[in-house]
Amino acid sequence: MRGCSExxxxxxxxxxxxxxxxxxxxxxxxxxxxxxxxxxxxxxATVAAEAGPKRPTDxxxxxxxxxxxxxxSSLEASVVAGTNATLGPALTQVAKRVxxxxxxxxxxxxxxxxxxxxxxxxxxxxPAVHAIWFRSEKLGRSxxxxxFVPSGALHPRWFDPEGREIELRLKDGPIRxxxxxxxxxxxxxxxxxxxxKAPTGTPVYAPFDGRVERKNWxxxxxxxxxxxxxLRSGRRALLLHLSAIVKGLRPGSRVKKxxxxxxxxxxxxxxAPHLHYQLQRSLHGKVxxxxxxxxxxxxxxxxxxxxALRERLIxxxxxxxxxx
Ligand SMILES: [Zn+2]
Numbered sequence: 102m103r104g105c106s107e108x109x110x111x112x113x114x115x116x117x118x119x120x121x122x123x124x125x126x127x128x129x130x131x132x133x134x135x136x137x138x139x140x141x142x143x144x145x146a147t148v149a150a151e152a153g154p155k156r157p158t159d160x161x162x163x164x165x166x167x168x169x170x171x172x173x174s175s176l177e178a179s180v181v182a183g184t185n186a187t188l189g190p191a192l193t194q195v196a197k198r199v200x201x202x203x204x205x206x207x208x209x210x211x212x213x214x215x216x217x218x219x220x221x222x223x224x225x226x227x228p229a230v231h232a233i234w235f236r237s238e239k240l241g242r243s244x245x246x247x248x249f250v251p252s253g254a255l256h257p258r259w260f261d262p263e264g265r266e267i268e269l270r271l272k273d274g275p276i277r278x279x280x281x282x283x284x285x286x287x288x289x290x291x292x293x294x295x296x297x298k299a300p301t302g303t304p305v306y307a308p309f310d311g312r313v314e315r316k317n318w319x320x321x322x323x324x325x326x327x328x329x330x331x332l333r334s335g336r337r338a339l340l341l342h343l344s345a346i347v348k349g350l351r352p353g354s355r356v357k358k359x360x361x362x363x364x365x366x367x368x369x370x371x372x373a374p375h376l377h378y379q380l381q382r383s384l385h386g387k388v389x390x391x392x393x394x395x396x397x398x399x400x401x402x403x404x405x406x407x408x409a410l411r412e413r414l415i416x417x418x419x420x421x422x423x424x425x
Contacts, residue, residue: 156423164221165231167420168192172214176206179216188228192220195230198283199259202267203244204237207289211238219417232417233259247414251406256280264402264410272396273358275308275340275378276365283375286390293388294339294379297365301344301374305363307356308338308378308395316351324368329356336394337384341377342368 156162170183176197181189196218197206204210217234235244246267250257255278259267268282279299284292307329314337315328325343327350330336344366356362365376380389402410 157419161416162420164223165417165420166220166222167217167423168220169215169217169421172210172216173212176200176210176216188222191226192218192228192230195220195228196233197288198281199230199233199246199267200235201285201288202259202269203235204240205287205289209237209239213238217421219420232414234421245414247410247417249402249410249413251402252409258400260402260410262411262414264407266400266402269392269397269399271308271391272398273308274391274395275305275338276303276376277306278303279365279376285392286388287392294341294377295391297376297378299365299374299376301364301366303365303376304361305340305343305365305376307358307360307362308380308391309336309358311338311356313350313352313354313356314384316346320369322370324371325363325366326369327363329362335383336389337381337386339377339379339381341379342366342371342375344368 168180168183170179172179177190177193180193180196183189184192196216200206200216215234215236218230219232220228220230222228229248231248233244233246236242237244245262246259247262248257249260258281261267276297276299279297281298282295283298284290284294284296286292286295309329309331310333311329311331313327314330315326317323317325318328319326323339323341325346326339326341327343327346329338329340331338340363342365343363345364347362350356350362365374367374371377378391380391380394381387382389
């Protein structure tokens with residue numbers, strides 16, 4: 102018998118991974134008139150490359166677009182109004198992966214909040230966002246983040262202007278190298294796990310001392326998967342969409358915290374390579390937020406990287422100035 106927990110795991114995972122999935126119900130009135138900031142018209146984002154009077158001519162800016170919206174309805178509706186119905190939902194999803202570290206998008210968005218993005222559309226599928234500025238009315242403060250590749254790093258990551266990473270990291274989490282966290286429990290989607298976008302074949306480690314309870318129990322949805330039980334508490338950790346499981350691991354096998362147990366992948370109901378990590382109190386027990394269970398920390402750029410980060414931020418900021 103397939104338990105509903107497994108079904109909901111992959112259904113939610115699919116929803117989160119797909120672009121343009123439903124935007125959660127907005128907190129601000131849907132009837133409120135949607136206004137796009139006066140400095141930005143519905144065409145601005147798409148014609149920005151045609152150069153306003155002050156737009157920089159450096160080739161660096163050739164494929165970059167700037168969008169500034171004032172939130173009057175839902176976040177997605179505001180972004181759609183500033184771009185179009187095709188690009189808007191995808192751009193919203195990408196921007197929200199950063200916003201969720203600052204606010205609860207379902208509760209903290211207020212009329213008058215301002216969102217600014219510098220973005221490009223490199224492959225026509227998923228837009229790339231390079232810098233984000235967000236002004237929260239509720240919190241009375243502004244946030245700023247830039248997508249930056251530290252020297253020697255495989256992937257860009259999001260940093261604030263002081264070089265602190267925007268995303269929290271899990272101490273003793275199941276994956277160390279990943280591109281981005283694309284879903285957290287607090288992002289309001291009802292998804293039960295944390296999704297780590299990572300290339301297929303990225304090592305996955307045991308998050309605690311435990312025992313393998315199940316392996317590949319619902320292949321169609323979960324793909325290759327492991328279900329671990331923590332020895333002392335009985336807590337369960339589900340690791341889904343794996344590309345491979347370390348040879349010899351089977352139900353009953355003991356694992357030590359930090360032990361290599363598998364490799365991330367894109368198996369089962371998954372539309373992009375990622376690791377789904379889900380914690381529960383027991384087999385059918387309450388879902389636990391990994392960011393509550395694990396100790397967390399924030400990485401910080403070394404001083405040697407700061408000039409490059411600041412230079413990048415200044416470059417993107419010039420695009421803001423050129424359309425205001
Ligand atoms: Zn997931």
